[in-house]
Amino acid sequence: MQNSFFRAIENKTGVSMDELFTLANAISNADFTNEHQVRKIVRKVGRLANKPVSKELEDQLTNSILQKGSSISLTDIEKML
Template identity: 40%
Template sequence: MENNFFKNIEKKTGVNMNDIFQLANSIQGANLQDETTVRQVVKQVSKIAGRNIPKEMEDKIVQTIIQDGKKLDFNTIANMMNNKK
């Protein structure tokens, strides 16, 4: 049943669940106050989401996560990428 659940999510979102799990594993225990680490995660999320983000937007996302202490997860970054300010 769990496998069908993930397959349905993949069909609806176009996002491979293995990619999400690999991302989650890669950030466990990572220093999320480190700019290089956060920047790598932002790039991974961008790739998984199939969205290119301009350098200016990447900088804004990275600084927001580091300075404001925002929770770093796929949804936070995806929402910031979709924000049309």
């Protein structure tokens, strides 16, 4: 059951489960008041979502996330992109 579920997600998103788990782990352990960590996560989500993130967009997203602090989630970041 789990293998078919994970394969379905990989097929639909084009992102391996290893990459998703790595990102989820990074987000769950991130300090969203640390600008360097936030920028790193924004770039990673952009790459995984196959969405270009310009320097200007990265700045906007980073500032928005830093203002929200620890109340941010992966879904919030995806919506911003």
